[in-house]
Amino acid sequence: MKHKPASYALLTALIALVSCGGGASQKNEETTESNAPEFTSYADPFIGTGDHGHTYPGATVPFGMIQLSPDNGTSGWDWCSGYHITDSIAVGFSHLHLSGTGIGDLADLLFMPVNKEVDLGTEITSRDDYPYKSGYSHDNETASPGYYQVYLEDHDINVELSSTLRTGYHRYTYKEGDLQSVVVDLGFAINWDKPLETRIGVEDEHTISGYRHSTGWAKNQKVFFVAEFSKPLASFKLYENARGADGKNEVNGAKTAAQFFFDGESGEVLEVKLSLSSVSIANAKENMKERDGFDFEEVRKDAGRLWNSALGKIEVETPVDSLKTIFYSALYHAQVAPVTFSDANGEFRLQNDSIATAEGYTAYSSLSLWDVFRAQQPLLTILDKQRISDIVNSMLVYYDENGTLPVWTLYGNETYTMTGNHAIPVIADAILKGIEGFDAEKAYEAMKLTMMSDEKKRGVGFYKEFGYVPYNLLDESVTITLEFGYNDWCIARVAEALGKQDDHEYFAGRAGAYKHLFDAETGFMRGKSDQGQWHEPFDPRLSIHRKGTDYTEGNAWQHSWFVLHDVEGLIALHGGKEPFTAMLEQLYTESSEITGDDASPDISGLIGQYAHGNEPSHHIAYMFNFAGKPWRTQYWVREILNSQYDTTPAGLSGNEDCGQMSAWYVFSALGIYPYNPASGIYQIGSPLFERSEIKVSDDTRFVISADGVSDTNRYIQSATLNGKDLNRTYITHEEILNGGELHFVMGPEPDKEWGVSAEK
Numbered sequence: 206m207k208h209k210p211a212s213y214a215l216l217t218a219l220i221a222l223v224s225c226g227g228g229a230s231q232k233n234e235e236t237t238e239s240n241a242p243e244f245t246s247y248a249d250p251f252i253g254t255g256d257h258g259h260t261y262p263g264a265t266v267p268f269g270m271i272q273l274s275p276d277n278g279t280s281g282w283d284w285c286s287g288y289h290i291t292d293s294i295a296v297g298f299s300h301l302h303l304s305g306t307g308i309g310d311l312a313d314l315l316f317m318p319v320n321k322e323v324d325l326g327t328e329i330t331s332r333d334d335y336p337y338k339s340g341y342s343h344d345n346e347t348a349s350p351g352y353y354q355v356y357l358e359d360h361d362i363n364v365e366l367s368s369t370l371r372t373g374y375h376r377y378t379y380k381e382g383d384l385q386s387v388v389v390d391l392g393f394a395i396n397w398d399k400p401l402e403t404r405i406g407v408e409d410e411h412t413i414s415g416y417r418h419s420t421g422w423a424k425n426q427k428v429f430f431v432a433e434f435s436k437p438l439a440s441f442k443l444y445e446n447a448r449g450a451d452g453k454n455e456v457n458g459a460k461t462a463a464q465f466f467f468d469g470e471s472g473e474v475l476e477v478k479l480s481l482s483s484v485s486i487a488n489a490k491e492n493m494k495e496r497d498g499f500d501f502e503e504v505r506k507d508a509g510r511l512w513n514s515a516l517g518k519i520e521v522e523t524p525v526d527s528l529k530t531i532f533y534s535a536l537y538h539a540q541v542a543p544v545t546f547s548d549a550n551g552e553f554r555l556q557n558d559s560i561a562t563a564e565g566y567t568a569y570s571s572l573s574l575w576d577v578f579r580a581q582q583p584l585l586t587i588l589d590k591q592r593i594s595d596i597v598n599s600m601l602v603y604y605d606e607n608g609t610l611p612v613w614t615l616y617g618n619e620t621y622t623m624t625g626n627h628a629i630p631v632i633a634d635a636i637l638k639g640i641e642g643f644d645a646e647k648a649y650e651a652m653k654l655t656m657m658s659d660e661k662k663r664g665v666g667f668y669k670e671f672g673y674v675p676y677n678l679l680d681e682s683v684t685i686t687l688e689f690g691y692n693d694w695c696i697a698r699v700a701e702a703l704g705k706q707d708d709h710e711y712f713a714g715r716a717g718a719y720k721h722l723f724d725a726e727t728g729f730m731r732g733k734s735d736q737g738q739w740h741e742p743f744d745p746r747l748s749i750h751r752k753g754t755d756y757t758e759g760n761a762w763q764h765s766w767f768v769l770h771d772v773e774g775l776i777a778l779h780g781g782k783e784p785f786t787a788m789l790e791q792l793y794t795e796s797s798e799i800t801g802d803d804a805s806p807d808i809s810g811l812i813g814q815y816a817h818g819n820e821p822s823h824h825i826a827y828m829f830n831f832a833g834k835p836w837r838t839q840y841w842v843r844e845i846l847n848s849q850y851d852t853t854p855a856g857l858s859g860n861e862d863c864g865q866m867s868a869w870y871v872f873s874a875l876g877i878y879p880y881n882p883a884s885g886i887y888q889i890g891s892p893l894f895e896r897s898e899i900k901v902s903d904d905t906r907f908v909i910s911a912d913g914v915s916d917t918n919r920y921i922q923s924a925t926l927n928g929k930d931l932n933r934t935y936i937t938h939e940e941i942l943n944g945g946e947l948h949f950v951m952g953p954e955p956d957k958e959w960g961v962s963a964e965k
Contacts (some may be wrong), residue, residue, distance in 0.1 A: 244516035245509055247526075247533035250348040253305060253861050254290040255854030257809055257818065260538060260861045261286040261302045262348040264366040264373070266508050267515045268569070268592065270481070270492075270545040272302040273366045273373035275355060276312050278332040280395045282806065285309035287395065290854040295357060296338045297390065298366060300373050300479060301428070301616075304541045305861020306573065307807060308622065309396025310422035310615065314430055316477065317388045318377040320360045325388070325444040325462040337388045350516070350537055351508025367505040370545060371492040375477040376501040385467040385475055387434075389413070392447075392460025397421035405463045406455035410437040414486045415461070423618035425556050428481050431489045435476035435499040436467045476501055483546065483554035483617060492549050515540050518588045519871070522896040530852045532874055532893075535867035539581050540589075542863035543596060546570040546617060555606050556618045566595040566642065568602065572614040575623035576820050576862035578630045583879040584868045586638050587899065587941060593635050594642030600628050601643065604651040609658060621663065624681055624757050625688030626655050633695035633883040637702060638938055649703055652696050656689070656712070664689070673721040676732030676740045676755050683722055683730050684757040684821070687767040690718035694770035695883045719768050723778045728788050730765040731755070746796075746814065748804040758807040760799065762792060762814035763821050769881040772831040782832040789828060793841060810849050810858025812841075817849045818859020823869050827880045827888040830934040833962075835889070836920055836955030838934070842873055842890035843919040875899075876909050876949070877936060885938040889960070891919045892949060905944040911951050918951040921959055934960040 253260030263274020276287040278296035283289045285306050287299065297317035303310065323336040332338065339359035347354040353366040361380040368374060379385050391403035398421035405415040414431040442449065442464045445456040456463070467475055476499040482488035496504070516533050523529060547553040547568035552560050561568070569592075585593050603611040603619065610628035613620045632648045658665045664674045664685045674682040674689070697712035722730045724739065732740030732755035745761035748754070756764045766789075768775040779785040797811040809818030816822045826845060829837035849858040850870055857866050872878045876892030892911040899907045924931040927945040936947060 242517065242520065243513060244520075244533055245350045245512050247529045248350050248512070248516060248537040249530055249534045249852065250350065250353075250537065251290065251854050252531070252534045252852065252856040253538065253854070254286075254288060256857065257283060257806070257859055258855070258857035258861050258866075259283065259285045259303075259305045259307070260857070261288050261304060263288075263298070263302065263353045264351055264368045264508065265541060266351055266368055266370055266511045267540045268543065268545055269368055270371045271300055271368045271373040272304070272541075272544070273298060273300050273368050273375075274302045274353065276315065276393070276395070278335060278338060278393075278395065280309070282307070282309075284395060287312045290343070293340055293342065294332065294338055295341055295355065296332065296335045297388070297393065298364065298375065299393070300430075300481060303571065304538065304863055305857075305866065306863065307860050308422050310398050310426075312393065312395055312398060313417050313419070313426075313428045314479065314481065315390045315393040316375065316432075316479070317390070318357070318360065318362045318364060318375075318379070318475070319386050319388055319464075320362060320379060320383040322384070322386070323388065323464060325390070325442070325464060326447045326449060328447065337390075349509070350512035352505050365501065365505075367501060367508050369495050369504060369507070371549065372478055372480045372495055374501055374504045377475045377477070379469065379473045379475070381473055383469065385436075385469045387465045387467075387475070387477065388462065389432075389465070390462040391415065391417045392462055394419070400459055402457070402459060403461045404455065404457045405443060405461045407438070407441060407443075413463070413465070414489070416486065422620055422622075423615040425558070425618055426616045427483055427554055429484065429486045429489050430479055430481040431486055431493060432477060432479040433493070434465070434467065435474075436471060439466045439468050441465045482548050484548060484552045484560055488548040488550065488552060495549065512537070518900045519875070520898045520900075521874075521894040523894045527852050528874070528893060531850050531856065531870065534852075534856075535850070535870040535874075538861055538867035539584055539864040539871055542571045542573065543569040544571045546599070554617050555602070557606060559606070561602050563595075563598070563602075566598045568599045569596050570599070570614050570616055571863060572596070572600070572611055572628075573863035573865070574611065574613060574627040574631065575625060576865035577868070578627040578882055579820055579823050579865055580868035580872055580879055580882070581864035582631045583634060583882045584871060586634060586640065586938070587901065590640050591642065593631075593640050597632055597635050597640075597643045597648060600632065601647060601651060604655075609655040610651050612663075624663075624685045626692050627688070628652075629655065629692045630695045630883045633699050634885075636699050637883060637885055645703070649696075649699055649705075652699065653708065656692055656696060668718070671735060672715070673718050673733060675735035677734045680752055680754055681757045682732050683755040683761075684759075684764050684767070686718050686722055687730065687764065690716050691767070691769050693718070698883060716770060717774070719771070719775070720778065723775075725778065725780075728765070728779060728784075729761040731761065744800055746798060746800045748799050748801050748808055750803050750805040750807075757821070758805040758819055759816060759821055760808075760814070762795065763808070763816050763819070766825045766828060767821060769824060770884075772828060776832055782834075786829060786832045786834050786837065789825070789832075790837070792825065807859065812844065812848065816859075817845055818857075818866075820862065820865055823865070824878075824880050827878055827890060830888050830960070835934045835960040836957060838888070839891040839920050839955070842878075843916075846870065846873055846891075846893060847916070876911065876947075886935045887938070887941070889921070889924075889934045889936065891921070892951075899941070901942055901944060905942070907941045907944050908946040909949075910946060911949040914949070914951045917953045920952050920955045922950045922952040922956045923959060924949050932960060932962065
């Protein structure tokens with residue numbers, strides 16, 4: 206989108222020339238500079254900002270420390286990222302945001318340009334009370350990878366944002382003759398966040414610094430910052446807990462704020478840059494040394510180049526531009542998180558306030574492991590192996606602190622959000638795929654000790670005692686049991702690879718835990734008490750959100766399929782392939798009614814009882830491959846691709862969850878999916894594109910081509926791998942890394958011979 210108010214005709218022309226919002230001028234500029242395809246022109250950060258996608262549209266670089274984005278100032282589930290497309294009020298632009306989560310936090314260090322003096326002593330009881338808020342129109346708003354722009358109607362100011370790895374850059378263009386001012390509000394908070402102690406200090410006429418300590422989803426979050434202005438301060442007003450602090454150069458309090466004023470005679474443009482750190486103001490200053498001076502245009506161009514390189518790791522060919530938009534927007538969102546957490550000198554803060562140092566790697570946080578272990582992390586094992594190594598090293602630091610592997614790490618804090626222990630499959634995948642750069646023996650120790658704990662709060666103690674988690678002893682018992690069984694299988698695989706045979710046998714045995722909860726009469730996984738009795742009454746459509754339930758954010762229909770490591774065993778429990786596939790089909794054709802008064806809002810993107818909007822359903826369409834009906838996988842995967850993603854802000858059918866929703870699309874659109882992420886095997890679905898090229902390394906490419914592919918021609922008629930017939934429904938990680946070509950011939954009717962004899 207590229208629209209500006211009529212009063213800014215000259216500004217409109219200038220922004221059109223420099224913006225990286227996908228316009229033709231950018232394409233010509235970048236093509237001239239590098240003669241490389243402009244993948245960023247297809248990526249739209251607004252996808253996912255509507256419905257329940259919970260993404261933000263602002264500026265960041267791949268896996269960047271800074272996420273500089275607008276905040277609507279609304280607390281609510283659909284504002285977990287601080288922004289929702291249905292809103293049209295901005296209260297400012299803060300420097301930390303979450304991408305697609307179901308819990309809201311961050312939105313730290315809010316800056317807002319204004320053209321008038323405002324009263325920061327105003328009591329804030331609702332968004333209406335913010336004296337510096339402004340309306341805006343989505344017609345006057347632009348976003349593309351690494352860049353965001355909006356026109357603030359109440360202040361007659363055009364705002365542009367960009368970022369480097371650890372520094373956020375603002376450019377404000379004021380109306381000629383207007384007052385030029387910037388508000389900084391460290392008391393601003395939405396959703397779970399609450400400031401505890403903040404500080405703003407004026408260091409010199411160009412520089413301010415301070416910190417914001419808060420509690421919320423991250424119980425102990427400490428953000429230190431330094432900010433520089435391109436113009437000298439003419440004057441300023443500081444506020445401490447909504448009281449003016451005249452004559453002071455520094456304020457401290459639970460809530461501090463400031464208004465800074467600048468001389469407008471030196472031009473209408475003011476630039477601001479801010480670096481932050483979890484450790485100290487001194488480290489924030491070191492982080493700012495990434496780049497000297499103020500040059501917003503070069504920062505913006507460099508951010509675009511970084512994204513173009515990241516998106517260019519996969520090149521797809523299709524005559525349908527909308528498919529390119531969905532694909533590259535998905536590939537963009539799959540590389541936003543986890544976020545860089547260590548400073549330029551390697552230091553980062555842990556929850557216990559100790560300072561760790563990442564030596565030889567970059568530390569990461571915002572590890573949404575319950576989600577991303579499924580596809581987003583496996584995607585990085587192909588596209589970005591070094592980052593996987595760094596992520597494993599980061600998790601091992603959290604293990605050193607807590608004694609167990611992390612569950613959901615936010616700004617260095619363990620939140621213990623969600624079930625299972627899914628750092629385990631991420632680490633197992635890395636070890637089994639031969640990724641180096643971390644201590645594999647220590648990583649194995651961490652996996653083993655995490656699943657050998659006697660603690661019962663998260664269920665491991667009960668699991669060890671009973672072989673499953675009894676429903677009367679812990680909520681979400683079915684989901685936890687199934688996920689622990691998979692965690693155990695991952696440990697068994699690594700134990701075998703490391704020559705630890707006794708451990709292999711022990712954990713392989715425990716991996717059959719799912720069998721305890723399978724009810725042959727109903728075909729569902731059901732809650733069982735410590736006395737071995739089924740949880741009654743039973744309704745497979747019933748959903749209760751998190752408390753008093755056997756299933757996490759779902760119901761029996763959605764969770765009874767989580768046996769990634771032993772589908773053959775699950776098929777046997779169902780009585781064979783025919784009853785198994787019959788029930789799979791019923792999943793997609795069953796009524797979409799969800800029963801219960803407190804159904805989980807995460808159940809979305811329904812096709813029958815299949816819920817694509819939440820991660821537990823993501824592998825299910827590929828299960829037909831294991832039961833001799835791969836054409837049904839091809840059919841349902843294509844139905845999901847077509848119905849659950851589009852080019853609008855509501856183009857994600859559920860929470861993005863730090864890249865998992867998008868990574869599912871990236872893999873599935875290519876025609877493959879890491880059904881069992883730690884197996885090194887990718888199940889084949891139905892490719893969307895005529896040709897896809899994955900840049901495995903500087904000199905290795907893996908091509909997936911599909912003759913005759915179209916919306917109608919979704920069925921595989923035949924396949925070859927490097928010119929040899931391929932009659933199985935999977936390929937291996939090694940085959941991808943070796944490069945070559947996977948070639949399909951597609952047709953409008955199922956070929957019921959292809960792939961049916963596949964064993965995996």
